[in-house]
Amino acid sequence: MSAIVFDKRGQQAWITLNRPQAKNMINGEMFLDLADAWQEVREDDDIRVAVLTAAGDEDFCCGGDLAEVIPLWTGAKQPQTQAEERLLADPLITDKIMLKAPPLYKPVIAAINGRALGGGTELLQATDIRIAAEHAQFSLPEPKVGVVPGAGSMVRLARQLPWAHAMKILLGGELVGASEALIMGLVSEVVTQGELLARAEHYADNVCRQAPLALQAVKRTALETHTLPWADAFQFEMEQAAHVMMSKDAREGPRAFKEKREPQFRGE
Incomplete structure (x- = not known):
């Protein structure tokens, strides 16, 4: 059984973490x-959005399987397969x-089907729109075992959430339920388990109706200017806007509106 299921559905890439056991x-x-999988999403021009979810009804991702990877990284175990050698x-894996x-820079939607602990919560911070099942839980418990959430959370979380909410997660190590995560702004929406994938599909379909170059420029600008001085940030924004305005899609949108039809964006 593959650890990841990669399912390309037209312009959408559905990535499912597949170790429920x-x-x-x-x-x-x-x-x-x-x-x-991320590299394929990045390089395939036909893919406009990725949806990240997981198999099962209990766990989205409960962190890294440290019993398997730590011995390799510390040298306690020698690589025995081609995958372990890779x-x-x-070092940047x-x-x-x-x-x-x-x-x-392509949009990424998370459909959170259960607990997201440690690396699971860290992985979610790399996504853009986050829909959580109502029983989902979140936590960064690394300091409880003497380590830190060093896969991005110490930088990302305080930029994505108000300070006090970010510090509660980073310093407390306690479980945060889906409803509290919604109030904090850690997730975008909370739904029942039965509605989860349909809502993710709704958002993915909506993304695919929009101009891909425009959406990528929006995300690129939001990411790249987050800590820049205002003048530099506005300059970057203008450069991205000018690039998009020169595209064929920027001409197709107004033309379709005038002709009262759905635009046919091609990412050109």
Whole structure:
């Protein structure tokens, strides 16, 4: 059974973490498969949006499978497979699966089907629209075992949430339920388990109706200007806007509106 299910549905890439028997924890195989999945989303011009979810009804992702990956990284275990050799040979593998380097400017939707603990909560911070099942829970418990959430949370969370909410998650290590996560702004929407995938599909369909170059420019600008001085940020924004305005899609949109039809955006 593959650790990741990659399902291309027209212009959508549905990525499913597929280790429900192991709480969808990220083991070596999932590290590699997820990195490859993000790269395919990045390079395939036909893909306009990615949806990230997980198998099962209890766990989205309960962090890294440390019993498998830590012995490799510390040298306590020698690589025995080609996958393990590749895992050791790529020091940036964590950055790749957490979309830190290189970044992904296409929209990413998360359908959170259960607990997201440790690395699971860190992975969610790399997504844009987050729909949670009402029984979902979130936590960064790393300090309880003497380590830190170093896959992006110490930087991302305080930029994505108000300070006090971010610090409650980072310093408290306690479980945060879906309703509280919604109030904090950690997730976009809370629905029943039965509604979860349909709502994710709704958002993905909506993204696909919009101009892909415009959406990527919006996300790129939001990410790249987050800590820039205002003047530099506005300059970057104007450059992105000018680039989009020169596209064929920017001419197609007004033309379709005038002709009272749905625009046919091609990402050109």
